[in-house]
Amino acid sequence: MMRAVRLVAIAAAMCVASFAARAHPHVWVSSKTEIVHDTQGRVTGFRHHWTFDEIFSAFAAQGMDKNGDGKFNREELAALAKENIESLSEFDFFTFAKVAGKPVSLNEPKDGYYLSHEGGQLTLHFTLPLKTPLDARKEQLKFAIYDPTYFVAFSYAKDAPAILASNAPRGCRVAMEKPKPASAKETRLSDLSEAFFDELGEGSDFGAQFAPDILISCKTS
Amino acid sequence: MRLLRAILLSLVVLISMGSVSIAQKSPFGVPAPGTQQAPSSSEKNTTRSLEQRAGQPSFIQRAWTAVLAVQRDLHRQLAAAVRKLKSDGGFAAAWFLASLSFIYGIVHAVGPGHGKAVISSYVLASERTVRRGISLSFLAALVQAVSAIVLVAILAVAMNAAGLKIRAMESYLESASYALIALVGMWLVVSQMRRILSRGAKDADVHVHAHSHDHDCGHAHMPDPQHLKGDLSWRKGAAIVFAVGVRPCSGAVIVLVFALANGMFFAGVAATFAMALGTAITVSMLAVLAVASKQLAFRLAGESETWSGWIANVVGLVGSILVLMFGITLFVGSFGPARPF
Numbered sequence: 001m002m003r004a005v006r007l008v009a010i011a012a013a014m015c016v017a018s019f020a021a022r023a024h025p026h027v028w029v030s031s032k033t034e035i036v037h038d039t040q041g042r043v044t045g046f047r048h049h050w051t052f053d054e055i056f057s058a059f060a061a062q063g064m065d066k067n068g069d070g071k072f073n074r075e076e077l078a079a080l081a082k083e084n085i086e087s088l089s090e091f092d093f094f095t096f097a098k099v100a101g102k103p104v105s106l107n108e109p110k111d112g113y114y115l116s117h118e119g120g121q122l123t124l125h126f127t128l129p130l131k132t133p134l135d136a137r138k139e140q141l142k143f144a145i146y147d148p149t150y151f152v153a154f155s156y157a158k159d160a161p162a163i164l165a166s167n168a169p170r171g172c173r174v175a176m177e178k179p180k181p182a183s184a185k186e187t188r189l190s191d192l193s194e195a196f197f198d199e200l201g202e203g204s205d206f207g208a209q210f211a212p213d214i215l216i217s218c219k220t221s
Numbered sequence: 222m223r224l225l226r227a228i229l230l231s232l233v234v235l236i237s238m239g240s241v242s243i244a245q246k247s248p249f250g251v252p253a254p255g256t257q258q259a260p261s262s263s264e265k266n267t268t269r270s271l272e273q274r275a276g277q278p279s280f281i282q283r284a285w286t287a288v289l290a291v292q293r294d295l296h297r298q299l300a301a302a303v304r305k306l307k308s309d310g311g312f313a314a315a316w317f318l319a320s321l322s323f324i325y326g327i328v329h330a331v332g333p334g335h336g337k338a339v340i341s342s343y344v345l346a347s348e349r350t351v352r353r354g355i356s357l358s359f360l361a362a363l364v365q366a367v368s369a370i371v372l373v374a375i376l377a378v379a380m381n382a383a384g385l386k387i388r389a390m391e392s393y394l395e396s397a398s399y400a401l402i403a404l405v406g407m408w409l410v411v412s413q414m415r416r417i418l419s420r421g422a423k424d425a426d427v428h429v430h431a432h433s434h435d436h437d438c439g440h441a442h443m444p445d446p447q448h449l450k451g452d453l454s455w456r457k458g459a460a461i462v463f464a465v466g467v468r469p470c471s472g473a474v475i476v477l478v479f480a481l482a483n484g485m486f487f488a489g490v491a492a493t494f495a496m497a498l499g500t501a502i503t504v505s506m507l508a509v510l511a512v513a514s515k516q517l518a519f520r521l522a523g524e525s526e527t528w529s530g531w532i533a534n535v536v537g538l539v540g541s542i543l544v545l546m547f548g549i550t551l552f553v554g555s556f557g558p559a560r561p562f
Contacts, residue, residue, distance in 0.1 A: 005229075025289070025292065025472055026472065026475065027478045027562050028296060029294055029562075050561065052296070053300070054297075054300045054479070055233075055296060055297060055299065055475055055476060055479040056562065057386070058383075058475075058478055058479040058481075058483075059475040059478040059479060060384040060480070060562060061384065062377055062381075062384040062387065062478050062481070062482065063377070063381045063382050063383040063384065064383060064384075065385070068533060072537075080383070080384075080385065083385055083561075084561045087558060087559045087560065087561040089562040090385060090558040090561075091558075091560075091561060134387075151560060152562065153289055153292075153293065174308050199281035200343075210526055
């Protein structure tokens, strides 16, 4: 009997460990995105503003203060920004867009990207163009930002995670997709610790594939 | 009855192997999460990821969110602790930073890259006592801490190199560590094979093993108990500690640079050691699990020489092969594209 208990305990420990092993981020990013539109009201790309956590910011900015004034200006950070953008392309810019369930192709960012440094935190600004502009009045566009390898923990900024450019057509809006209720069985399980999870607040932290989609939709009038 | 015992034994042996593989989510073929592997084809990856995400929030998803939130919180508090020590100074602030780093180490080591899988496989193959398993885990964590401190001291403090340079050096050391692990694994496999072959010859000699049959003292019932002790075992232990430890603890590296940026390098060094203590605890828990399940298997084998010999051979060989395979897989996987940040 004791033996059986021990075996079960070992098995349980294994499950916990293998699950937790996946959550191992070293970098935390808070993202804000502006949906860029052209003059015809079509969506042409995403203008991202990704703010890094303090510890990683200090690490990345190490040795970049060339003039030694204790500040990091855009020029000093230019090489780092270039490096970031170039290697981001290997990771699809961590931006996954789709229309009607199909992935939308994105182009490499054009010039005009840069890093800023404020309050000990770096922010990477860059525009990710859609390969072909999309009319959100005709098709609903969704996108999500996450790292499938779990190395970078992305979260949408609490305040205005996504906004439409001022020239967006009237009647269009962005919204975070609300997670649908879980299946009956899962609900029963999760009820056990509902209060605990609720305390965490919605939309604060999402790991990789659990990042909710951001929807761009327009009222058809 | 005999059959039942055979099944039970196989189960326990399997579990002891399992206690090793948990440390690495997917040891073979697919890279473990956190090892640096980029999606191969962007289009395909996008489709897959989006399909995966079609599932709605489940218990796992919520638990996942909780795990991330805890880590984020620790990360933030660590930054706050360094700043507090800078502004307030004093024993209380130092103690706060140390305890926080310690907890960070425990949580952090659950992720890949701290040698849990390798150490546990090694322990499974070559160690018989819980104490040895624990000491190896602590030594490996200590070497990883020293490696991180030396790396940051040379590159950041002495040369004021960029963060990207430090990251690049880190990935060289990572590859070197994995190559060394593979070499140690090879050594283990060869010496296990030799042990098995020579034992096969000796078995004809009669069973005059001089071991006590006291099963309550916690000692495993293993043939040739003297064989693994002594110089060779010590050297193997040192080799595995060095191989694992060459790779600096990545969490420690960024915290050290952060501390340096705040003019608190030595606080960072102290935090790194506190972190290593935490890391060691997590790693040794798995090593102990490996040794304990091995001991359980031997205990189940009871008086049977055949069974204990069989277990020793299988566990020893599989553990050694695991070390070799982890080394090779991790080494190959370490050549992915550079991380953007």
